[in-house]
Amino acid sequence: MSDDAGGRRPSIRDVARLAEVSHQTVSRVLNDHPSIRPETRARVVEVMAQLQYRPNRAARALVTSRSQTIGILAAGSTNYGAASSIAAIETAARTRGYWVSTANIDVKDPESIPAGIAHLMAQSVDGLVVIAPQVRVLRALAAEQLDVPYVTLQSTELDADHTLSVDQVAGARLATRHLIELGHRSIYHLAGPQDWIEAEARMRGFLAEMSASDIPTTAPILGDWTAEFGYYAGREMLGVRDFTAIFSSNDQMALGLLHAIRDEGLEVPRDVSIVGFDDIPEAAHFWPPLTTVRQDFAELGRRCVDVLLGSTDAEATSLVPELVVRRSSGPVSRL
Structure with a gap:
């Protein structure tokens, strides 16, 4: 059935628990990732069918292989810098025909970081922007082994290949x-x-x-x-x-x-x-x-979207x- 005893809609973690896999594996199935073994994929799909778990955007992505959505993992999104970056990314994404989905995390809660990533991955986002300026978030990000392109908006040598920021x-x-x-x-x-x-x-x-x-x-x-x-x-x-x-x-x-x-x-x-x-x-x-x-947050947002969507002249760098x-x-x- 689609709801549990409390009336709550099934989540990606419910699927993972019943299929006896990690939530990252469920996310990879939703993203049609080639690394998933056929028997694992079949088991996850069967559990999703039993629970009637099928996020609308993810279901569309399973058919089209694209969700036309960019995910933003943000901490302190009410701060001027983060809020300006999110607004700039949303504007740049819309000009390219994309929507933006934001997951706000509490960096003081270690569980909120992987949970936020899982929430965005369940929507089959085509790319991920990380606006969470703590070192612990970047370390958690590295441990996730993401299957989508991502960029972090901060000056750091911890993940230089994925960093786009103002110097x-x-x-x-x-x-x-x-x-x-x-x-x-x-x-x-x-x-x-x-x-x-x-x-x-x-x-x-x-x-x-x-x-x-x-x-x-x-x-x-x-x-x-x-x-x-x-x-x-x-x-x-x-x-x-x-x-x-x-x-x-x-x-x-x-x-x-x-x-x-x-x-x-x-x-x-x-x-x-x-x-x-x-x-x-x-x-x-x-x-x-x-x-x-x-x-220049507007330029930062434009370049961020260009990097994620693979524009030929785009590269992760500093403004x-x-x-x-x-x-x-x-x-x-x-x-």
């Missing part, structure tokens, strides 16, 4: 060099959380540019991407005030810094210069308007970011 290191170096060229030598870095690939890359870029100019550094402060953290970190830092500039790893934390500096009775950039990262739509309307590093200079950065004060 986070280069962006951080642009931001840091801008402050150095304005005469700043006491520069702090408010970094993102540990295990986030973008945060680690931006930190490396900051340290590399400071080292290239032979400027000593203090240990970066690890944040959590929120404006609230930026505010309280700013209040703590201003208790000592041994800096003239801060490079923030994202614009939201930069917003909190601006608030903290203003509450201390100081002015940006007269007393402290601030540079952010991302160029969120609101950055131009902060007070003062925020100098930041812009990522160069752009420094957008506004009024939150200025020459160091000469007291």
Whole structure:
């Protein structure tokens, strides 16, 4: 029958359990993968028939060998960067006649990663985009041995052949060099959380540019991407005030810094210069308007779809970011 005693529709894991195979094997049967032995395929198909398990899109793919769907595995999809990437991919996919299916995962729950992948594979997606910026997700991805083309949207050497991203290191170096060229030598870095690939890359870029100019550094402060953290970190830092500039790893934390500096009775950039990262739509309307590093998410989405669909001129590579200079950065004060 099609439902269990609780009225729930059968899932790919129900099929796997009754057929005594892994959910990856069921996914491969749905994708008509040639590596599946005939007897295994027959057993899985028989169980699917018994359970009346047949996702509509997957059923269509079994006939056409294509689902015209790109899967997105995303963590933190409400964050500006991830949300912008998803929107850009959806726009680029529609121009090529494809739909997008997104599975949101909780990276703190190890089971949610393979479950999210299985959910997308059950829909017979033609390609997979991974927007989950933690190292643990890439390791789980490697263990899955995917049968479809995939691309990860982060700067990393862990899976270089499948990586397409904005060059986070280069962006951080642009931001840091801008402050150095304005005469700043006491520069702090408010970094993102540990295990986030973008945060680690931006930190490396900051340290590399400071080292290239032979400027000593203090240990970066690890944040959590929120404006609230930026505010309280700013209040703590201003208790000592041994800096003239801060490079923030994202614009939201930069917003909190601006608030903290203003509450201390100081002015940006007269007393402290601030540079952010991302160029969120609101950055131009902060007070003062925020100098930041812009990522071209629309181009990233277009290239991502081109890579997955095998365009002849497409390759997994890095895009160069752009420094957008506004009024939150200025020459160091000469007291």
